[in-house]
Amino acid sequence: MIISMIVAYGKNWEIGLNNQMLWHISEDFKNFKQITSGHHILMGRKTFESIGKPLPNRTSLVLSNSGFEHEGVHTFNDVQEAFNFARKTAEEELFIIGGANIYKTLFPYVDKMYLSEVDFEGEADAFLEPIDFSTWDLVEQKDYEEITENGQVKSPAWKFKVWTKKD
Template sequence: MINYFIVAGLGKNRELGLSNELLWKLPEDLKNFKALTIGKSMIMGRKTFESIGRPLPKRETIILTRDHSYKQDGCVVLHSIDEIENYLTQSGKTEAAIVGGGEIYQLYLSKCSKMYLSFVDFEGEADTFFPSFDASLWSEDSLEVHPAGESTLSWKFVTLSRK
């Protein structure tokens, strides 16, 4: 069985991005993302991959897309949750990070045992959102509060485990 976990940064209204771009730059949050995903398989949608622009080093990039003609060097391109599950199982993987976007988070939310969420003090225009979830199904394992800096928003990093 594969242990899936979500890594996401979201604004006050669950904002994730606009026009395939992140809405903020938080260097400490990017360090968290790297620490959580190094050595792991990362599952993302095509648009999320294209916003990153390349496979990230020391991580396997699995792109989930409906487009059966889509190819990307250095990545595994699959077309369904079942295909991904079979691929991970056959590859001997036991863990995978779900890293976006909104549709992919929605697809995997019920399958995840942990969520690493950065709640950013941002409220603004977005076209991609994190799915709503029932907080009563999750317990808070840890909370780190990060005050605003000269060039950064305030945010908190929360680790949640499914009850």
């Protein structure tokens, strides 16, 4: 089973503020949906609570030490139990979707990264740990221009990159 992480982050590794995303990029949401559909997604309790419900056509796995329960969600207090559950259900690619502590804790297990690098600098209280890309191969990149509407930035510029761990 491939273990992947998918995350959008700003220029200073920002990923969130007050348990919310820092930007709204509809093309990035569509990308996330297309990539993760039909797969297991693994997240922390706070990330699940920010989403509010299990995402359609995905199996939601939540890591929590607080006895968290929610209908339609599989909760684990041990990451290996979550990985084993995904393996037993024949998952081919498990997606880690956040938040900051989950990315940091599970990064050593990651085989593939789907990264949205957003042209954003601003207030945040959740950050991705800086990544040393020297042990990764860039296998795909697509650049997106800023979208403005009535003189306002509707969507910042961003780059979507896929990285795989070097052998």
